[in-house]
Amino acid sequence: MTTIARxxxxxxxxxxxxxAAMLYALMDGRAFTAGELAQAAGITPPTASGHLAQLVTAGMLAVEPQGRHRYFRIASPEIGGIVEGLMAVTANRVDRLPNPGPRDPALRKARICYDHLAGELGVALFGSLAKAGHINVSPEGAGLTASGTRLLDRLGIEWxxxxxxxxxxxxxxxxxxxxxxxxxxxxxxxAALARGWVRRRQGTRTLDITPAGAKAFADSFGVRLG
Structure with a gap:
């Protein structure tokens, strides 16, 4: 019963x-102040502080003091996954998606989802790794295979x-x-950010794939986007 209540x-x-608006704003992996999140949610700073306190207490957000400010961020990849999953469910409930704005094509092509690649680039990467046998996909989830580990080692990608x-x-x-x-x-x-394969657009989750990045993704992972 305790689990159900929680x-x-x-x-x-x-x-x-x-x-929900504040969690969405934090989905690009960065940390923001209460004032910035209040602006994102369209509420007053005092109201935002109350909401943020609840999210921190629940373990959904982490807070880090720095100087005079306190910065809030998604507490864990699991929380980020919950929010991204809800975004997918919400989109699937819409009978017809609205016409995209001028920035949407870039957001769809490549973006950050918490701390990993998403959009066409992320999906193509997943598909290419699965096709090459570097990840093993099953109804229970996915796992990195021995060849996948060797691939990342060869590319100098460590964690x-x-x-x-x-x-x-x-x-x-x-x-x-x-x-x-x-x-x-x-x-x-x-690695993609550090090596200049992708560049982050300021203030958004959108990533631009550089010419060097297009070559690197093609040569290293077999990913080719039009």
């Missing part, structure tokens, strides 16, 4: 429009030891197919 409490927390899953499928809300999450997904995303 499940209901978590659902109620996300179900509030203001808290710290953690209890987090090495490989996890994450349903992409725009493509309605899976992209790669987990430690491997996060490590590839970090």
């Amino acid at each position: 499940l209901a409490e978590t659902a109620a927390l996300i179900g509030d429009p203001a808290r 710290p030891e953690s209890r987090r899953l090495a490989c996890r499928p994450c349903l992409d809300w725009s493509e309605r197919r899976h992209h790669l999450a987990g430690q491997a997904g996060a490590a590839i995303c970090s």
